Amino acid sequence: MKTYKFRILILAVCASFLFVQCSNEDENGNVINQETCDDGIQNGDETDVDCGGSTCEPCAVGIDFSGTYVQEDVMGRPAVNTVFSGSDLVKNDFNTAFVVSDRASFQPTFETTLEAYHDVYAIALGIPVDDLNYETNILGLDAPTFTTVLAQFDALQVAPSGQTTYFDPTTGIALTGRTLGDDVIDISLTLMFGGTTGTRFDGADNDGDGTPDTPQLTSDGVGPGDRDFSLPFPYMETPNQE
């Protein structure tokens, strides 16, 4: 058969279905209680032909969203698992542990890692490792408290009102969100190595002898560069091209 005749045939068949007026009323307008879930008619309280409502199977929506999904990775605050877990085994376990309830056991590891970072620099500076330890940071958190917060309460806080930022030095607002531009690395490093003033291990040359007094550990020296923070939704730039 030529194609156009076939198309006309199909159209005719389809059109004939449109004119089927099936009803559950007889010619006197009395309701016939014959609706079933396999009569090829949407009747009763079905939401579509032969499905939905109080008696029939739910209607298929056409796309399969069934199944059970199990966590393999998770993230709250930036820079937590990777910096503090230390070993691969710990990092894997951290990603598959539930926030709060299963994570208290990671606190000792986090604290050990925090001290280990300081030990490396004690050695580098020729100081006994016991004499160079983590110092309570600018938020007033000692080592056990800091590592407990990191390990156990690893969620990002985001405020519905006011400025949202991980830390904005110009306004002093902190821990109310995380924007695309927040320097989470420097913030985290300062909390780890900056001590009570935030300037411990900042690499400054305060004695003016031409060399840094301490290694620079509170900043990685990298800023956001030429990334654009003024874009409308979705707020992120077109991908870098080759």
Add this chain to the structure above:
Amino acid sequence: MKKTKIYAVIGGMILAGFSVFMIAADHIDAPAVAGTTTDIADFYAFEGDGANNTVFIATLQGPLTPGTVTDNATFDEDVLVEFNIDNTGDFVEDLVIQVIRRGDSMYFFGPAAPTQTGLSSTIETFGGQNEVRISTSTDVFTETSDNGMRFFAGPRRDYFYFDFNRFNEIVSGTAAPDGFFPAGTAEDFFEDLNVLSIVVEVPNALLGTAPPHVANGIGGVTGLPNAYNVWVSAKRKQ
């Protein structure tokens, strides 16, 4: 041996067992997920252009080099990305926004109360469904729902910045006794890289009331505003 070499050896011994792939945020994460389609790179949450909106961004499978690698990166249809929102302060999710790919589109469900909380989830198909066509490197697709949510999914420039190489030298001990480089000398490893991104903007009215800030009262912290506790998880279909 010169002093610096001794430090490097000792430093290396102390940090032995620390993976060379360690990097901040979750970029290049733990070995079990690194390089897989459940690998979360970053998570952002901030006020949107509309003052009463919150934007959630999850980036995955980063970093991607420009060109073929970026163009070939795809969201895995077996991976459910789930934004978890705790609005009662107990660190159990009260609402979820679930995101999963089907064909050329990304489907979004929620915010809705999850049927089950924790490590295992089913998709809340009755929690409000939206979809947006997945964007490419050259074509951007966004959608807005009747209740004011906005949706995007596709490759974007990576907004994470860090001197990754120097960090590895520090962690492995080879940089001792020096630390990071000063600005100007330090290099951003991610400057020219990309990442798969999911961006969803939500009116705060759909998130419920925010609880008191969890950090108030810890150490020297006071005066922080009420805030949701949020996290993102990537879950694989069983």
